[in-house]
Amino acid sequence: MDTENRPVLTGLVALVGVAVAIGLLGGLAVLVGVKATGIGGSAESSDEPSTSATFRLPRPSETSTETAPEQATEPSPGTEPTSEAPAEGISLSAAQQSVSPMQQIGLTGTYQAGEGSVLQVQRMEDGAWADFPVTMSVSGGTFATYVLTGRTGPNKFRVVDTDSEVVSNEVTVTVG
Known part of the structure; x- marks a missing residue:
């Protein structure tokens, strides 16, 4: 060539x-x-903690299905009994009572019996509950999200478990 x-x-x-x-x-x-x-580590899993930034799920372990019987306790004299929400219910709260249009409305709550459940946010519209385009998951018995709305006036929100249909209490936030 x-x-x-x-x-x-x-x-x-x-x-x-x-x-x-x-x-x-x-x-x-x-x-x-x-x-x-040391970035990346090996593909093998180990029981020892690692400083690498890989995601590892815990190993499954056997759990006992037996439960200890509950013991009834009476309040000590001079104390008032406290009323708590039932452990299987959904408790919802709003971080703000009043916001401007399209300002974030923080919604948080607890759902002890709903670990891993998907919750659908709903808003009262024309006398009926309508799905709001926001969902969230329950982790550690708690959940949190935010919504935005331009609809002025009082807005009532609640959340509902998409599987069991358990509903939370209502919260009202005034927009405007």
Whole structure:
């Protein structure tokens, strides 16, 4: 092949060769850097805690289905009994009582019996509950989200468990 008569082809071949060499050296440098810093870790799981940023699920363990019998306790003299929401109910609260149109309305609450449940936010519209385009999950017995609305005046919200149809209390937030 006569390279003197084809300088463009010679330059193109040289350019591709340099690009391949730089790519290989760059990849090797990244590989060495990853190994040196310990990023990525191994694909094997271990019981020991690790400082790598990988997601690991806990290993399943056997749980006992037996429960200890509950013992009734009477309040000590001079104390008032406290009324608490039932453990299986959904308790909802709003962070704000009044907001401007399209300002965030924080909705938080507890649902002890609903771990992993998906909750649908609903708003009272024309005398009936309508789904609001917001859902959230229950984690650790609690949930939190926010909604935005431009509908002025009192807005009533509640949440409903999409599986069991358990509903929360209503909260009212005035927009405007």
